[in-house]
Amino acid sequence: MTPEILSLARYLASSRAEFALSEMNQYLSRKYEEKELYESLKPHFFDLNLFCDAHYNCTKLANRPLPADEQVIRELEEMLKAPLLPPAIEKLIGSYIERSCGKNWHTGETAQLLRENIVKQKEEYWRGSPKYPKIRVISYLLYHFPVYFCQFQYLLLDLLKGGLLTTKMSIVDVGSGPGTITLSAIDFLHKLLSIYSKKGIDVRLNIKIDSIEKAIENIDCYNELTSLYLSQNPKENASIFIKEPIHAPVEKAQPLRDADLIIFSNILAEMSAHPAERAGIIEKLASGSRNPTIMIIDPADLVNSKALRITQHALVKKGITIYSPCTFIWGTGCKGEDCWSFRDEGDIRVPEFMRKIATEDAYRYLNSDMKFTYAILKKDGTVEHKYRAGGKFARLSTLKKHVKKRINVVVSVMSGNLGDEKNFVLKICDGTTSVPCYAVLPAYHKNDNNLALLGANYGSIIEIFGALVRENKEFSSYNLLINRNTIVEPVK
Numbered sequence: 339m340t341p342e343i344l345s346l347a348r349y350l351a352s353s354r355a356e357f358a359l360s361e362m363n364q365y366l367s368r369k370y371e372e373k374e375l376y377e378s379l380k381p382h383f384f385d386l387n388l389f390c391d392a393h394y395n396c397t398k399l400a401n402r403p404l405p406a407d408e409q410v411i412r413e414l415e416e417m418l419k420a421p422l423l424p425p426a427i428e429k430l431i432g433s434y435i436e437r438s439c440g441k442n443w444h445t446g447e448t449a450q451l452l453r454e455n456i457v458k459q460k461e462e463y464w465r466g467s468p469k470y471p472k473i474r475v476i477s478y479l480l481y482h483f484p485v486y487f488c489q490f491q492y493l494l495l496d497l498l499k500g501g502l503l504t505t506k507m508s509i510v511d512v513g514s515g516p517g518t519i520t521l522s523a524i525d526f527l528h529k530l531l532s533i534y535s536k537k538g539i540d541v542r543l544n545i546k547i548d549s550i551e552k553a554i555e556n557i558d559c560y561n562e563l564t565s566l567y568l569s570q571n572p573k574e575n576a577s578i579f580i581k582e583p584i585h586a587p588v589e590k591a592q593p594l595r596d597a598d599l600i601i602f603s604n605i606l607a608e609m610s611a612h613p614a615e616r617a618g619i620i621e622k623l624a625s626g627s628r629n630p631t632i633m634i635i636d637p638a639d640l641v642n643s644k645a646l647r648i649t650q651h652a653l654v655k656k657g658i659t660i661y662s663p664c665t666f667i668w669g670t671g672c673k674g675e676d677c678w679s680f681r682d683e684g685d686i687r688v689p690e691f692m693r694k695i696a697t698e699d700a701y702r703y704l705n706s707d708m709k710f711t712y713a714i715l716k717k718d719g720t721v722e723h724k725y726r727a728g729g730k731f732a733r734l735s736t737l738k739k740h741v742k743k744r745i746n747v748v749v750s751v752m753s754g755n756l757g758d759e760k761n762f763v764l765k766i767c768d769g770t771t772s773v774p775c776y777a778v779l780p781a782y783h784k785n786d787n788n789l790a791l792l793g794a795n796y797g798s799i800i801e802i803f804g805a806l807v808r809e810n811k812e813f814s815s816y817n818l819l820i821n822r823n824t825i826v827e828p829v830k
C-alpha cells in the first residue's frame with residue numbers, strides 16, 4: 339500500500355463521521371477499485387478506529403461495552419446450555435484432518451497412529467513436556483480442541499455480563515496452539531451479533547487478534563484454520579483482523595501495546611518456570627497495556643489447578659488484582675496455598691470426528707467434560723463481586739473454635755458437587771484460610787431453606803445461617819453440615 343492511501347484514510351477518519359472508500363479517489367494520485375482500497379486498509383481499520391462495511395462505507399467506531407441486557411444474556415445462556423462445536427467449526431476441523439491425513443484417517447494404520455499420539459500427548463502433558471509435531475497437532479484437534487473451545491465461551495459470557503467486552507478489542511491469544519481460543523472468541527462474537535441483529539440492536543465490532551506461539555506446526559495450523567474460517571463465515575457487522583502470529587516463546591516476546599484481553603489457555607503447565615515465576619512472564623507481557631483483562635485457564639487436575647493459584651497469588655503480589663473467581667469477602671487476600679478449586683460446566687456433545695477415532699476403547703479417546711481452573715485478573719481492582727461481609731458472620735479461619743457448634747458464614751462457592759446424589763459436597767471459601775472447607779448437604783435434608791446451595795454458580799456468594807461445624811481430621815479440613823433447618827441465601 340502506498341503511504342498516501344493510509345495518510346488520506348487517517349485524515350478522513352479523524353475529520354469525518356463517515357465516508358465512502360470510493361471518495362478517496364478524488365484525492366489520490368491514481369484511481370483504485372474500492373475492493374483494493376478496502377484490502378489495503380484492512381490491517382489498519384483497528385488503529386484508525388474505523389468500521390467499513392461490505393458496501394465500502396466507513397464510519398467511526400465508538401468503543402463501548404457490548405450490550406448485555408437480560409434478554410441477550412438469556413439467549414446466549416440458552417445457546418451454551420447444549421455445548422458443542424458449531425457445525426461450521428466441526429466441518430473446518432474435520433476437513434483439516436482429512437486434508438492432513440487422508441480421507442480414511444479414521445481407519446487402519448493412520449487411525450492407530452492417531453490413537454497412539456492421543457495417548458502419548460496426554461502422558462507428555464502430565465509430565466509437562468509436550469511436543470507438537472504435525473501428528474500431535476492433529477491428535478490435539480481430535481481430543482483436546484472441542485472441550486477447550488466450548489469451555490472458553492462460558493468465561494467470555496462472564497466478561498460480557500461484567501461489561502468487560504467492548505465493540506473495539508485487541509485480543510492476544512498466548513500459546514495459541516491450533517487456534518482454539520481465537521476461533522472460539524470469533525464464534526462467540528458471531529453468536530452475539532446474530533442475537534443483536536435479531537433484536538434490532540445495532541452493534542458493529544472492530545476486533546484485532548494477535549497470537550504468540552512457539553511451535554511452528556501449530557502456527558501453520560492456526561493460520562490455515564483461522565483464515566479459512568473468517569473467509570467462509572463473514573459477518574456483516576464484524577471487522578475481524580487476525581495478525582500474523584508471533585513465532586516465539588512467550589518468555590521472549592515483547593509486550594504487546596494496548597491489549598484489552600490477554601488469554602493464556604492451557605499454556606502455563608508447559609512453561610519450564612516455577613508457578614510463582616510464571617507471574618513475571620505474564621506481568622511482562624501485560625506491561626504494554628493500561629488495564630487489560632488477563633485470563634488464565636488450566637486443567638482441573640490437582641497439580642495444575644493448585645499451580646494456577648500460586649501463579650495468581652504471585653500476580654497479586656505484583657499489584658495485579660483478581661476479578662474472578664475469588665472474592666475476598668473480608669477484604670483480606672489469601673495466600674493461594676493448597677487451593678484446589680475448579681469449575682465444572684458438564685459435558686459437551688462430542689463432535690463426529692472424535693467419535694470416529696473412538697470406535698474402540700472409547701473411554702481413552704472421548705473427551706467431553708468441561709472441568710477447568712481459571713483466574714481473570716485486572717490492573718485496576720475491578721472485581722466481579724463487590725460484596726464485603728459485615729460482623730454477623732464467622733470467618734472460616736475461626737472454625738476451629740466453633741467445632742460442633744452452629745454458626746453463620748458468608749462464603750463463595752468454589753466447586754460443583756464433589757460428592758454424589760446422596761451427599762452434596764461443595765467447596766467453600768471466604769479468603770481467610772488455606773484450610774479446605776466444604777458445605778455438606780445430605781440429600782434427605784434438601785429443602786427450600788437450603789436449596790440455594792445447589793443453585794449457586796461457581797464463584798458466587800451465599801450466606802449460610804445455622805450450619806454445624808465438623809472437623810475432618812483425616813483430610814485436615816472442615817465440613818459445614820447443612821440440614822433442613824439451615825438457611826442458605828444467595829447474595830445478589
Ligand SMILES: C[S@@+](CC[C@H](N)C(=O)[O-])C[C@H]1O[C@@H](n2cnc3c(N)ncnc32)[C@H](O)[C@@H]1O
Nearest residue numbers: 486513514515518551552553587588603604608
Ligand atoms: C495445550 S496447548 C493450548 C493451545 C490453546 N491455547 C488451547 O487452549 O487449546 C499449549 C500451546 O502453548 C504453546 N506453548 C507452550 N509453551 C510455550 C511458550 N513458552 N511460549 C509460547 N507458546 C508456548 C504450545 O506450543 C502449544 O501450542
